[in-house]
Amino acid sequence: MNLQELVGALSGAGLLWAALIIGAVMILHEFAHYWAARAQGVQVTAFSIGWGPVLLRRTWRGTDWRVSLLPIGAYVQIDGMAPDPGEDEPPQRGYTLLPAWGKIAILLAGPLANLLLALLLLTAVNTGQGLTDVRTDRAVVGQVIAGSAAERAGVRTGDVIVRLDGQPLPNSYRVDNEDRPGYLKVRDTLSSDGRHTLTVRRGAAERTIAFQWVAFRDGARQTFGIRYGPQQTTRAVTLPQAFTEAGRTVISAVPAVLDAFARLFRSFFTLDLATDGGVVGPVGTVQVVGEAARLGPWVLVGIAAAINLSVGFFNLLPIPGLDGGRILLILVGVLRGRPLSARQEGGITLAGFAFVMLLTVFVVLRDLTRFF
Incomplete structure (x- = not known):
């Protein structure tokens, strides 16, 4: 990809929607801090x-x-969170006078607001689109390769395979000729030569397709010639069901997000720009949002939920300069019996902020590496 193609990929609807979504995410985050402070009487x-x-x-x-x-x-x-201009210590008012739990409440409010919005957005997606049920004992044929054994046997795109040689399909799926989870590799099951049968549901009726199979021909292992994945059906749900499923999604996202951040830090410290750690920066975000906008409004809402989840979890990381890092410093002060001085906290926070800035530059460089 050249520079002109990069500019084209990062312009138009993707850039506009990314700016709107990220802007809304950050405004909500800061407004939650504002509300938590005002609720405790802090200006x-x-x-x-x-x-x-x-x-x-x-x-x-x-x-x-x-x-x-x-x-x-x-x-x-x-008021009271940072020293006044020309002063070394924060003034004894506002935030400074709050107990530890009050300060933590203000700092937690931002990330929790993002996580709550993600929960509500996912609930909206579940309500609008319904929930998808995946049957790993059935598979839908997505493609029949021209000239293959499957085509000669009469398999059609859209057929739902329910049995192979009269037996239910295995629950471990991989796609034919590819090695990625989620699909069945037919050639692994069809290891014996001779007559085999597929029982498929086509429309409202079931039919059995018989075919002759030769596992090896001219010294090469044969493939049946279909690509297919687990059968997925969509069902409408009530608002409480949609909310409950959204909660499960948020909870299940925690280990995945933490693993993505861990891989990002590992790549950062080893200066590995090639490995995809599962975290994208501003450039990648614009590209992802642009693709989501073309796929439809519900996909875009889902991406907005994912961005809120990422921002919420990232700000909870115990890195000085982030909300989680500030909370960590407050807890350190509680354990030592007195808070850190403004000079100590400022120095630690500045170092953490510099680290976050370097990490941001690294992520942008990795995004550009993907393009070029």
Whole structure:
């Protein structure tokens, strides 16, 4: 891919939808911090959509609401969280005077808001699209290879295979001629020469297809010539069922997300730009969102849920500079009987922020490596 193709891939609907989704995710995250602070009587001096020079501002309820030049997320300034200009220690007011649990509540509010929104978006997807049931004892033929034994036997695309030689299909599926989980490799089952049968459901009726099979011909192992995957059916669900299934999805995502972050860190520390760690940066996000927008609104909603999950879980990581890192420093202060000084916390947070920035640059470089 050349530079012109890269620019084309990252422009248009994908860029617009990515900007809207990421902007909404970050605004929600910061607004949750704002709400948690105000709920405890702590003043929020500023709430900005975007970073950099301020374009528009209005003061309301003691907060300077801003729209800034660079449309990259949002931020809040909570009274007492950081030292005043020219001071080394935070002022003894607002956030500083809160107990540890109150500070943690403010920090947790942002990631939890993203996880809650992901839960609601997944509930909407489940309600709108229904739930998909997968039967691993049946398989739908997605393709019949021209000139293959399957074509000569009369197998058709769309046939649902229910039995092989009168026996239920194995529950371990792999696709014919490929090695990826989720499909059945027919040639592994058809190891013996002679007459075999497939029982298929075509429309409302079942029929048995008989064929002669030779496992090896001219010294080469033969393939039956079909590609197929597990039978999937969609069923409508009630709102409580959709919500429950969304909750299961969020919970089951935890180990997968943590594993993806672990692989990302491993690639970062080894400077491995080639290995796909399952985490994409801004460039990859625009590409994924653009593809989702072409596939339909529910796919786009699902991607928005995934982005919220990623942002929520990432901010909970115990890295200084992130919400999880700040929570870790508060807990360290509780264990040692006194909080860290502003100088100590500032130095640790600055180091963590630098690490996150380097990690972001690494992810962008890896995204570009995928393109080129």
